[in-house]
Amino acid sequence: MNAEPRLVLATHNQGKVRELRQMLRGHVPGLDVDTQVVDAAAVGAPDVVESGVTFAENSLLKANAVARATGLLAIADDSGLAVEVLGGAPGIFSARWSGRHGDDRANTELLLAQLSDVPDEFRQAAFVCAASLAGPEGEIAVESGRLEGTLLREPRGDGGFGYDPILQPIGESRSCAELSPEEKNAISHRGRAFAALLPAVVAALS
Template identity: 65%
Template sequence: MHRLVLATRNAHKVTELRSILADAGITAELVGADAFPEVGDVKETGVTFAENALLKARALAAATRLPAVADDSGLCVDVLGGAPGIFSARWAGRHGDDRANLELLLAQLADVSDPHRGAHFACAAALVLPDGTERVTEGRLRGTLRHAPAGAGGFGYDPILQPDGDTRTCAELSPAEKNAISHRGLAFRALAAEIAAMPTSSSR
């Protein structure tokens, strides 16, 4: 069995990625960055999702000497020229305040009519091995932004993005339904073959 460290302290992401990789046939032990409290947080100084994902994966691989996977993802709103983008998690000023981020975005789009509320979730997934091998894959989920949140599932901006072809928001989908179409699911399934091909790593 492979042991992979996931470069996040977000419990929602750890749970989601365990499910995505399991569905893709990866029998990996996936542990979050919380398993290595001595490793500090990585500053996301990149200007693209791919750059930030690689920064986090490289830091965890170097610190733990284990294969590391990381993602950087966000919401890209058409009428805002792709914003919040890489700033999605701190759009309202404080990193990880989902409610404040969502409320600010809805206020900014209050006067935007439905035909112009197109947006997509974007995700870059990175795999970095201790020997320096790197791989990045990407995924997108297109949809339309609701005027008010709906649904109790998911996290982040899930309650306001309605995927194309559905009548529900991402927060109203079951975890399995969401993983099947999500930006993160697409990116990490594309990365699954790279993970499966890794040599077995010893546990630390």
């Protein structure tokens, strides 16, 4: 079987790669998802500066850059937390809200402090994800997914990452960080965006 890569996910996150492989398994005749669906490092794809002003723009920037650099179909995503009373912030700045990129604790503490006086009935928020598919010739499709919820007043749970401990999904009594990985993946913004993108991926690979 041909083991040359056919689809690259513009990330170094192996969890995302596993998720995409699982979604594609059995959908494309002749596609060996374990060897032909790879991450950015496997094909020497470049790191891309996320200079867009929306999740969709950033995901497209990454997908287009990686597709052009590798000559392969490429998928990229960008995601974050949108808080209603903050007009959608932190948004694309979610990972660096405190000024230090990737400092989950500092980001969460700052956000909770900023919302300390906001009544519970106005603490609506959502995790948002945009996922893009591009080929060497350019954009093919962009899809989005949302996980709606409300913000808790203090972190709960040890699972997940980022703002998971303070977002309680609608209809749930637990935070995202208190859900099992399987429960979270079933309702997650990223899972929904990837699922919406799947038909375009299947068509492009078939």
